[in-house]
Amino acid sequence: MDELIAFFYRMKWPHGFRCPRCQHPHAYTIVGSRRSLPLYQCLACRHQTSLRAGTALEKSRTPLSKWAAAIQAMSLEHSVNAVQLMEEIQVTYKTAWSMLRKLRQAIHAMDERQPLTNKVEAGVGYYEARRLRCFIAHPRIYPVIVGLAYNDNHETIYMKMKPIKPEHYPDFILRYPGEEAFRNRHVRTDRPVKILRNIPFCKHDLLPVLFKQAVHWLNRVFHGVSRRYLESYLDEFCLRRNAKLHRLDPFETIAACSMNIVCKNPAQFDSLSSVA
Structure with a gap:
């Protein structure tokens, strides 16, 4: 004890x-x-x-x-x-x-409190909960913005996955207010944010792979997540990946979060290493 x-x-x-x-x-x-x-x-x-x-x-x-x-x-x-x-x-x-x-x-x-900084690329993926019974109606599809921040050597330093509000994505088209809301809430950089759509997103070397891994995890462990809780589950997935990027122990990183250890920006994510 x-x-x-x-x-x-x-x-x-x-x-x-x-x-x-x-x-x-x-x-x-x-x-x-x-x-x-x-x-x-x-x-x-x-x-x-x-x-x-x-x-x-x-x-x-x-x-x-x-x-x-x-x-x-x-x-x-x-x-x-x-x-x-x-x-x-x-x-x-x-x-x-x-x-x-x-x-x-x-x-x-x-x-x-961890905005994406420096060079930022983002794209839109579609989360679809796995159907457990063939007679259940087709589940709703939730669009998600997947964002990555890179340093000047094009090394990933932080990632985020955030659901898009329905009013920002009518008819499967990401409207400008949706992009602006993502930038204002999750991005802090003077550089332009590169938003990839459809085929460019699918051809990206990392964004669709990470999103596919997140979807597989959500459906395998939780058998699907509703829109209400989707963001918090995606935050959990990203935390483990971000900790791995910075060679931090996920156990101590989550423990530090639970005890209110908060960083100011992705560049300071390494400050958690003082308790890891």
């Missing part, structure tokens, strides 16, 4: 304790026989905080060991769904689903 506490402490405060109220770097540690986790009381303002406060683990009664197991399962290439996690860590389905949802929300929060 002490090792788990030390691990999550390092994920939350990789450079040492910082009071969430006044940013003072020193605190008393309060422990007790009835307390499963220690409290940390700031020496300056006497504010008390804990490992869970302000993180994806806040208000959760699930032990740290099961959170660590859930993060480990999500960090694997094939990841995990709620039914598998329920059986693996012996919790209810509701608890397993909630844990995975909170972890994906933490991943999404980090990704929102």
Whole structure:
């Protein structure tokens, strides 16, 4: 247990304790026989905080060991769904689903602060949930923008996959407001963003391959994802790939996200290596 506490402490405060109220770097540690986790009381303002406060683990009664197991399962290439996690860590389905949802929300929060920079290429792919029964009506098709950021040596430094709003893609044609929304929300570069459509996208050496891998993973592990949750699942897929690009441990990267370690831009994604 002490090792788990030390691990999550390092994920939350990789450079040492910082009071969430006044940013003072020193605190008393309060422990007790009835307390499963220690409290940390700031020496300056006497504010008390804990490992869970302000993180994806806040208000959760699930032990740290099961959170660590859930993060480990999500960090694997094939990841995990709620039914598998329920059986693996012996919790209810509701608890397993909630844990995975909170972890994906933490991943999404980090990704929102990680814009594509430098040279950016993007294209549109179509996500189609796998049909499990031949008599079920044809599923809806969801368009997704797949974006890659490159450095000056044309090496991939970050990737994103974001669903397109229906109003931005009528009749399978990406309208300008859809491109503009993607640029404003996910791109920070002075260079023009190259948007590939149809055949140019299919002939790209990397964009369609990555998207096909994401679709295969979604349908194999989760048997299809609705539009409502598609973005958070794609964020999870991209996080593992981005961690691999920067030679980071996906387990510690997801743990850092869950404890609110956030980067400012893709060039600083390597800052997570301080906790990996």
